Structures are given as structure tokens and as C-alpha cells.
Amino acid sequence: MKGDNLYKPIKAKVLEVIEESPTIKSFVMKPETKFYFKTGQFIEVTLDGIGEAPFTPSSSPLVTDQLEVTVMKTGYVTERMHQMQGGETVGIRGPFGRGYPLEKLYDKEVLVVGGGCGFAPLRSLLYNLEADKDKIKKVTFCYGSKNPKECIYEPYIQRIKKINKFEVMRTVDEADETWTEEVGVATVLLDKVDVNIDESVAVVVGPPIMMKFSVQKLKEMGYPENKIYLSMEKNMSCGLGKCGHCMMGEYFVCKDGPVFRYDEIKDQPDIWK
């Protein structure tokens, strides 16, 4: 790593574009060389001559010849990504940063709380947990979305529901006539989860406001601050702790994170912004 030029992307071909929701698409990419990442680490995807943006892969870290990112259309680069059809060549840099601490989840009841497109990084974690399910007590996955149309990864949800030790709960802010699950913000699910908190570790990923209220709720439930893991979203650019855009107090989110224990970051300024 020391000798490599980490500013230089490797090339990857977009094999498939999957429409996950009206605002979210997944991009399956085949990198020119095998690509290894740990769940929760992020990559930079380069659109040649256009721009670069950070994403945490949503595919399984155990697969090294392909990887997938799930992208909400929010800005300049993501809008251009949403125009892609497949067959394009993009650049990939990384992986960068510190991911989810898998070893800290072993022998635990893992409570995974996701909001919106925050499901993307969590899916790579869930793939790992599925592969390691003998080493964990159980997985409770709570997922909240705006409305049924914005609920992503429907086939995946239906599959993991059936896995032994996995429980899935979903809620939407605004239901329609087809919706049969919970209604309300993600934290309503936390009122219903059945976990032994002393044996549990929580992982939360979603929009800042959702993470803020989820952490508040988890604390009320009795989770210690050092048993709550968050994946922070900042303006990561270089990925190397140099460019300064993702500074969150004393931390470079790209290098020291993006996954943090809540107690590590709670005193830093504006963590929910």
C-alpha cells in the first residue's frame, strides 16, 4: 500500500444497473483486478472527467471479482450515475477506512438498524453475518423507509427472512394500501424488538436525523454507548486523511471511520450534520 499511488483509480466495467426504487439504483461492477474490501469500508467511484463520490459497497465482501454500490440520486455525480445503462467504464479507488468490527459481533445478538439508502452498507454486513451465522446468536434487522416504493432490496429481504437466526422488521413513514408491515419512523421498530441488551451490539446506518433518534432510543433501551456502531456520512474525497473535507472534529471520517463507536464521536461537533 505504501508504494501504490492511491489517487489512481483502477477501472471497472458496469455490468448491470438495477432500479431499486424511484430514487435509488444499484450498479454491479467488474473491476479489472480482484477487489478486496471489508464490510463497512468505502470506495470512491470515478466517472471519468466528471467527478468522484464515496460509496460503501452493498455487495458481499466475500465476492472479489464483482462489487456493487447502491446509489441514491442526490447530487452531481450520482445524477450522472443514474443515467448509466450498463457497459460503461468507471474508476474505483480504495477500499478506504475502518469498517464494521465483525469480531465484536461474534457471540452477540446483533441489532442492525437501517434507514433509507443506509441499507446499502448494511447489506454487505448482513452478507458477512449470514456467512458467519454459526458465530453469532441472532440478527435482528430493523429497516425504515419513506414509503413502500422506496423500500429497497425486496428480493433480498424475502430471502434473509427465511434464514435461521435472522429476523427482519420493516416500517415506512407513509404506508399505502399494499403495505402490511409497521408504519412510522425507524425507531418505532425498536419498541418491538426482542433482544437481550446485555448480549447485544447495535449497528445503525441511515440519514443523520434517523441515526440521531435511533441512538437516543437505543440509549433509552439500555445500550451502552460503546455498544452502538454508526457509519458516518461526510464529504469524503481523497480517502487518505489529507484533503480535509470529511473532518469531524479531530477525526478524518475517511481514515478513522467511516464506522465509529458512538462513544468515540459523541463529543465531536455537529456529528448529525
Add this chain to the structure above:
Amino acid sequence: MSNYHSLSKQSWEKALSQMMKNYHIYAPLAWGESQDYERIDEDSISEIIYNHPKPASPLKTFFLPVKENVVNIEKSDKKKIIMGIPSCDLSGTNILDEMYLDNAFTDPTYNKNREESILIGSDCHSLQEHCHCTTYGIKPYPEENHDLTLSRINDTIYLQVHSNKGEQLIREVKEFTPLTEPTENEIQGILDKRKSVEEELNKRNSDLPNYSDTGDLINSSGDEIWKKHSETCVSCGACATICPTCTCFLLLEKPGFEKVRHLDACQYPGFEKVAAGEDPLNELYKRFRNRYMCKYVWKPEKFESIACTGCGRCIEACIGNISKNELFLELKNK
């Protein structure tokens, strides 16, 4: 054997003229009332300014140019000799090295630019209005990160060797002109000059809080002082871009999967804004405070080296007349 060498100014200029064949030589030249690094040629050799305090630009611009391709790395035709570097800028290199030559990743262009430069430090024989290096533990004469120190007294140039690169350069100078070993009296003259400037700096800045206190002062401050001192800030970013230790950058895309690193500043609106809309630095006083937090609170948590050298450029560059020293005095005397 002493590591000092001396020669007449005339002989030094003759040697520089010869060395220009093998090196690009940069030295401070007059810019109106100010002075800045310029690449010298035959005509400007005699106009080089010696032992003046800091040039307008910080040394970092040689290692981290405003704009540089970091993927398709340009080859250099000649190495650089950089003259007239003040001690504050040389000490500012510590944190740049810590950031850009860290154990996990050696930044290729920074490393190349650093390796290809021979650094001639310069004793400051006078001070500028806002010089306050000694407040942060830096002497007004180079002690680290350079190859030679140069002091000019009257028409004699004294060169003190600090590294193998410096030793090598001395050998090259000797090819063009003989060098003498200065007498003890002459060396004492250099040391006396250093001491008098240091005393003057200490006297002038005796009220300013030292580097280790600045962080606590900031941590115990409320929002009000930042709002007050940022009233005339126009987010131009001059304080950051002119700072010898501020190096935040943008990566611009160049077709062919190349990337161009461009100097950036946390003072610009939108610096930390994410695509979804969140922006921790959405207010002027927060951006203004951010730079202080970075230099005096956060960087000290992460790095061994100091992130402010007391050069005073941020004060001189500010079109809103904002003075960090006045801010710190107000915090201290609160």
C-alpha cells in the same frame, strides 16, 4: 571541524550562476514593498534578498503546488535549490511530512517534490510586524528540515551544513569557488545576530499565549467571540491558502482517469457540505472557528508537529483586518 563555510557575496553569486546550469534556483526577490520566491536568472542573481523575514508565499507551495496532477505525475528536468527559507516555514514542514509521508501512504507527488528540493534556510535578521514564531517555540533561525543555513553579514556569505544534501552542495560550490572556514569571531557574529532577533521577538510577543495554551482557550470559548471576530470575514480563504500548514485540497477529474489536486480552504462555503444537503459549516462564524479548531485543538490530538508556526501571514493576508493574535489576546484576557 566547523560545519560553517564562508565566501564573498561576489563569489557566491558566481557559484549560483554556474549552478543554474544544473538546478532551478529559487530565491526571494523584491515585490514592491514585499518579497517572494522567484526563479532566478543571470540578471536577478544580484537582486536576491538575503536574511529578510518570510517571503509572501509559504514554502508549502513548492511541495504542494496550487494545482498538480497526482495521477499522471510530471517529470522534472532539474532539481530545485530554494534559498531564503525562513525558520518558520521549515518548521511548518514537520506537519506536512507527517500528513503526506505517513506510514500508511506516501503521497507520490509530495514525496517527489520534497526529494527534489535542496533547502537553504535563512536566518531572519529583521522582523515583520506580525512575526511571532518564538511564541510557538520556533527560533528565528533555521534549526530543522533544511540542508544549509545561509547568513549574510556585510558582504560575506556564511553557509552552515545541516545534511548530506547540504554537504554535497558545498562540494559543488567548491568546484566553482574556494570556501573559507570562518573565524570564531565571525561565527560569534552570526550567533549574536540570531540572539538579538530572538530577544526582540520574545519582547514584542510576550503577551501572546503559547501553542499549548491556545487549544484550551478555544475549548473554553463560547460562540460570541467567533461571531465578533468573523464580522468582517468574506470567506475569501486567503488565511488558509497563504498558511504554511493549511493543505486541504480538492480532487478535480481530468479525462483519462487522472486527478488534479487543487488547493482548497475550509473557509469557502460548502467545504464540508454533502450531496444530501447537510453542512456542518453552514454558518460563517463556524467556518471561521473551524480553522482555529483544526490548528490548535484537533491537529494537536492527531499529530506530533504544531499546525501554526507564528508566521503571521494570515493576519497580513486578511482583507477584513482580522488578527488571530488579537483574538487570542482577547480569549486570554477574558
